[in-house]
Amino acid sequence: MTSRDNGIGIVKAARARFEAPFALASGGTLPGFELVYETYGKLNAAKNNAILICHALSGHHHVAGHYADNPKNVGWWDNMIGPGRPIDTDRFFVVGVNNLGGCHGSTGPSSINPATGKPWGADFPVVTVTDWVSAQALLADRLGIAQWAATVGGSLGGMQAMQWTMQFPERVRHALVIAAAPNLTAENIAFNEVARQAILTDAEYKAGRRPVTGLRLARMLGHITYLSDDQMAEKFGRKRRPGSGSYGFGVEFEVESYLNYQGDKFAEWFDADTYLRMTKALDYFDPAAETGGNLQAALARAKARFLVVSFSTDWRFSPQRSREIVDALVHNGQDVAYAEIKSVHGHDSFLMQDAHYHAIMRAYLDGVLP
């Protein structure tokens, strides 16, 4: 059972080009675009076993498996997806896609703007969760998928999974909305704004160069909100780095070392203009805004069944925020299952291999195929 033990194995990315002008929520129009994506498993004859995986802020289309020329580059949700795994590629046809505006191959700030022949950079339009869902729908058309068995995502990905049910009610049978929220709180927006200001006020960014300093600050701050206070206490506490100096401003506490490392690593490769747009997409997401702040009314359009999952120590999108979604669905008489998983990993829990969490995902998906 090597393939089961090792996951899905070698995978390949594919590209889809859409030539037609693409209208954006901002009022702007993209002159065509490309999406990079991966698929795992086989689309069945009835074409009713397709699952869309939506990614979060720094995610992408490479969700599971690894590349032939780079075995260490394993997909970001490999523990969840593969033969015999909770999202079982023996049964489902799984699609991962890099969102519009991303920096992993889909059309985004680093792509060439056909109007100028130069990279879009800061001129790339702001994109929203609804834009992403519209673009994903074009990809579904291209792949011959009229209806997803399920849309699935954690965090910002969960917002997309939920948005699908309202934007294309006929095209989603199930939505798995994990570690998400019906919108961002003022505190959530505040953290995003500090991260954006770190980038926007970086002199390098203003000069049109890579704002390494701003990106690393944004990422350091992000990591604080992804972890839980308890987990940080357990993992780092007040421990010092062996051999670190003292009474200076170098890295001294273990937690400083962790954050600086994460910031440095991220700033090496992530695109600042993508980061800015991902955080704005988060800030703008608010389906209830169209129904006078009434989430129940917004979700009433949905025909999908829902699994909503939250994590006890997630303070970025707390269980309370997931329960708002659940409450709205329950009051509408819609079909929803809810699980609040005990986990020490904070917001990052949705990426972790947790037996209870995975068992719930598996059990729910067992009932998804007709």
Next chain:
Amino acid sequence: MTSRDNGIGIVKAARARFEAPFALASGGTLPGFELVYETYGKLNAAKNNAILICHALSGHHHVAGHYADNPKNVGWWDNMIGPGRPIDTDRFFVVGVNNLGGCHGSTGPSSINPATGKPWGADFPVVTVTDWVSAQALLADRLGIAQWAATVGGSLGGMQAMQWTMQFPERVRHALVIAAAPNLTAENIAFNEVARQAILTDAEYKAGRRPVTGLRLARMLGHITYLSDDQMAEKFGRKRRPGSGSYGFGVEFEVESYLNYQGDKFAEWFDADTYLRMTKALDYFDPAAETGGNLQAALARAKARFLVVSFSTDWRFSPQRSREIVDALVHNGQDVAYAEIKSVHGHDSFLMQDAHYHAIMRAYLDGVLP
């Protein structure tokens, strides 16, 4: 009763110079130093009615009243201190002092280094809570105060109030430790480190100039941790600025406006090298480190009585952290009163005029004079 309604009225700052070399916890030595301070009320004949107010990160010696030439410059704790106020200047002699390393007149990074004839800047040594208490003790000597009726402070100021009881047990009768903690958690240190990195990696700072960008980021981040999630939700929610644009990166949500304003205001005047040192003093504070992590053993030295106050929505130094101090004192059989105040204002609650909080401070201080 005009003076009661208007508080203490006009106050003046004073300076004290200490010529002797001053040994620091870091192993370094300061070649003498100055402290700027204010006093309110009168030291009685028995000299047993003096209260020391210790300040937090961005505080200073101007604790109450206003200056003759600037009536709008009201002290940062004016609602607490004055004739008939909880810290009653009709009864107590109140001393406010700007800490060593500060940027409000006491010797600090912007002072002249006698060895070079130029401002210390980044060469100013790192100072600790114990250094501050040692310096405050020299000021007490100068003012003829052998023993404080009480040392009082919120946040980092509360740490100093507590440190006094361990460092000079005979010199403190009461310690009022408000919105404080026995040390910083990994998450607390993490926030400080992001703020420090914002300053340290600012190209202006590296070039020896004022890092306005880094300081404003540090302050924006700080403000998120001073407020509570609930309060931000109530105060800002998802409200937009009237007339603000959309689908861009300008200020759009009210919470963004608030943070940018606070950041801009702070960056205009606060000294970056002071900010770096204040956060390090917080990170290093850990009296239990000297007793193998045993806070109870560390506090056993204290002869003071304690009032410990925490606030329900303070997530920077949560009530749980205050209860660690209380538990240690209780287990030692030491005299401690504890109040957990219901407040929506998060960590900033200690600065707010809250009837329950002020009543407790007043009631406790009623029993402080022999």
